[in-house]
Amino acid sequence: MGHGWEGAVLKLFRGKDFEFTVTGAEDVTEHYRRLRLTDGGMLAQTGVHPTMWVRLWFDQADGRHHQRAYTLVDPDPVAGTFSLEFALHDGRASDWARKAGAGDRIEATLQGTGFDVPEPPPARLLVIGDTAAVPAVNSLLTAMPDVPATVWLETQHASDHDLDLRLDPALHDLHRVERRDAGSHLVAEVKAALPALVEDPTDVYAWITCDTTTTRALTSYVRKDLSIPKQRVHALGYWRPAKR
Numbered sequence: 001m002g003h004g005w006e007g008a009v010l011k012l013f014r015g016k017d018f019e020f021t022v023t024g025a026e027d028v029t030e031h032y033r034r035l036r037l038t039d040g041g042m043l044a045q046t047g048v049h050p051t052m053w054v055r056l057w058f059d060q061a062d063g064r065h066h067q068r069a070y071t072l073v074d075p076d077p078v079a080g081t082f083s084l085e086f087a088l089h090d091g092r093a094s095d096w097a098r099k100a101g102a103g104d105r106i107e108a109t110l111q112g113t114g115f116d117v118p119e120p121p122p123a124r125l126l127v128i129g130d131t132a133a134v135p136a137v138n139s140l141l142t143a144m145p146d147v148p149a150t151v152w153l154e155t156q157h158a159s160d161h162d163l164d165l166r167l168d169p170a171l172h173d174l175h176r177v178e179r180r181d182a183g184s185h186l187v188a189e190v191k192a193a194l195p196a197l198v199e200d201p202t203d204v205y206a207w208i209t210c211d212t213t214t215t216r217a218l219t220s221y222v223r224k225d226l227s228i229p230k231q232r233v234h235a236l237g238y239w240r241p242a243k244r
Helices: 004-012 042-046 092-099 131-143 158-162 181-197 212-225
Strands: 016-029 032-038 053-059 065-071 073-076 081-087 105-110 124-130 149-155 172-178 204-209 233-235
Touching (some): 016 042, 032 092, 042 105, 053 092, 065 081, 073 131, 081 092, 081 131, 124 131, 124 181, 131 149, 131 204, 149 158, 172 181, 181 212, 212 233
Parallel strands (some): 124 149, 124 204, 149 172, 204 233
Antiparallel strands (some): 016 032, 032 081, 073 081
16 A cells, blocks of 8 residues: 555554445534444454554545544454544545445555553543544443442534443543633633542543543643642643634
């Protein structure tokens, strides 16, 4: 598979290439779509770990290839299947997902996806994301089923309340926060609530997966202001807001 300079870099870091085939699709909401796929032999080679993700390759209008990362949903190594979920917006990846149906194929690369459940387990998870992060949030909560969690989910549409969050009401507190001011509203809400939840900075684990600007602001806050150690923070900007 040839994917330009991005593909060459991934090859240098031992990225593994596969081809997936779509077997079905469903619209979870008008802004969220789930595709079911076969894995092209990937999971038999790699196994499965929490929050596992792959890079899909999409053709750009100029003919170049560009990759976007998506978390596997319900991967089954025996069957060689999984699902992917797309928060739909403007862009090549969303355009492809809207039209994709049974029999369609897409190239993918697996590289850079490692994640280990923290040891020792935290007393509480602090999880901050948006609709693009729902698959990763679900995988994280499933990987630590006995750990209490406080979850902030940034939403943009009324139908986002219908998304499948795999919460245990006895252990998980969910706070939905409407996206305002390019993410600044979420930052303010989280900053107001976090100090009361962090009695011992070494005994929590913060998972932050929003847009790049919001992720950067909250990561700086939990590291510098709350003194949560680097190894107890996972932070990854999932997308960049469009420039106006």
